[in-house]
Amino acid sequence: MSEITDVLQAIESLAARGERMALATIVAVRGSTYRRPGARLLVPEEGAPIGNLSGGCLEGDVADMARLVMREGTARLAAWDLTADDDAVWGLGLGCNGAIEVFIEPADRAAEVVGALRAALEEERPICLVTVVEAAETARALDGARLVVHAAGRVEGSSGDAGIDAHAIRAAGEQLAAERSEIRTLPDGTRAFVEVLEPPVRLLVCGAGHDAVPLVRAAAGLGWSPIVVDDREPFLTRERFPEAKGFVHLDDPEAIAKEAPVDERTCVVVMTHNFLRDKAYLRGLASTPVAYLGMLGPGARTQRLLMELAEEGLELTHDVHARMHGPAGLDLGAEGPEEIAHAILAEIVAVRRGREGGFLRRRPGPIHDRPKPGTEAR
Numbered sequence: 001m002s003e004i005t006d007v008l009q010a011i012e013s014l015a016a017r018g019e020r021m022a023l024a025t026i027v028a029v030r031g032s033t034y035r036r037p038g039a040r041l042l043v044p045e046e047g048a049p050i051g052n053l054s055g056g057c058l059e060g061d062v063a064d065m066a067r068l069v070m071r072e073g074t075a076r077l078a079a080w081d082l083t084a085d086d087d088a089v090w091g092l093g094l095g096c097n098g099a100i101e102v103f104i105e106p107a108d109r110a111a112e113v114v115g116a117l118r119a120a121l122e123e124e125r126p127i128c129l130v131t132v133v134e135a136a137e138t139a140r141a142l143d144g145a146r147l148v149v150h151a152a153g154r155v156e157g158s159s160g161d162a163g164i165d166a167h168a169i170r171a172a173g174e175q176l177a178a179e180r181s182e183i184r185t186l187p188d189g190t191r192a193f194v195e196v197l198e199p200p201v202r203l204l205v206c207g208a209g210h211d212a213v214p215l216v217r218a219a220a221g222l223g224w225s226p227i228v229v230d231d232r233e234p235f236l237t238r239e240r241f242p243e244a245k246g247f248v249h250l251d252d253p254e255a256i257a258k259e260a261p262v263d264e265r266t267c268v269v270v271m272t273h274n275f276l277r278d279k280a281y282l283r284g285l286a287s288t289p290v291a292y293l294g295m296l297g298p299g300a301r302t303q304r305l306l307m308e309l310a311e312e313g314l315e316l317t318h319d320v321h322a323r324m325h326g327p328a329g330l331d332l333g334a335e336g337p338e339e340i341a342h343a344i345l346a347e348i349v350a351v352r353r354g355r356e357g358g359f360l361r362r363r364p365g366p367i368h369d370r371p372k373p374g375t376e377a378r
Contacts, residue, residue: 027101028193031098079101149172149173163187200225201265215341225246228246256281270295291351294324297326302324
């Protein structure tokens with residue numbers, strides 16, 4: 001289960017019992033920080049917080065402010081600056097050296113987030129949540145106002161100001177296209193957190209062998225939606241794959257694009273251990289826009305698959321070759337199904353983030369992409 005799922009379930013549970021809570025969300029960062037915009041911490045009136053903002057550096061301070069927000073019923077934008085280089089900072093065990101802004105809102109606002117997240121999950125399409133975190137001086141009542149902008153253009157909610165709404169909707173469209181969240185300053189000086197909420201990664205696992213079990217389990221642990229595909233129906237059981245989001249039984253693996261949910265945000269791992277079956281899956285996937293196509297087995301085997309397909313009249317395009325990864329996985333020296341599963345998932349994460357997957361200590365620049373000027377924490 002993913003962290004965001006834990007937070008979501010906790011909000012629903014607390015709301016159902018009528019208990020007070022506050023939700024803290026990182027909306028902007030500057031410098032080196034443990035978490036990025038969109039990380040959340042839910043603080044109930046009683047009990048331990050759920051989620052994570054800083055790996056333990058700031059959770060206590062945030063929880064104290066969250067309890068103040070509960071009492072007052074008014075949202076707050078708070079900032080923490082940890083950019084000092086002296087031992088007074090590092091001696092406190094602060095695992096970062098940057099600045100963050102955190103928007104903390106009371107229970108009724110937190111419950112609104114649940115609906116937006118549920119929409120992203122159920123529609124399996126990205127949506128954008130625009131939250132006013134710092135209104136202009138003359139419009140402080142707008143703090144916490146929220147719009148939900150769907151990829152198709154549908155808009156729910158309002159800030160209460162038509163001009164702000166128009167700019168917010170335009171910003172949402174831009175961030176949906178860029179697939180990233182950031183704080184935006186609107187023309188009247190209002191600052192809004194424009195957050196792109198993406199549905200879980202859909203992972204098609206083609207092949208229900210024993211080594212698919214840890215791959216499905218690990219993917220579900222990341223909050224992804226793993227779907228197991230096979231032509232052997234007895235293998236597609238909840239007992240064998242309790243964490244699977246679903247199953248697809250195919251009489252003909254070549255029909256995968258017709259029978260399974262396949263689109264540009266789908267990732268696929270072909271791992272049947274049967275050459276002819278793998279070739280059929282590859283033929284069926286060749287014309288699809290899947291974001292990642294991993295082939296289990298040695299590189300020579302993948303090359304032979306491609307060569308035979310070419311001899312049979314199917315020459316894969318350069319674009320398909322660019323999305324193919326065979327052997328699948330990062331070069332971790334992985335041994336055994338569990339380690340190989342993690343190597344494959346790590347490669348998918350790297351592909352989705354546009355990274356090569358090397359050692360962070362060899363990365364010349366910052367670990368995270370820098371926000372655009374004007375969007376970082378103050």
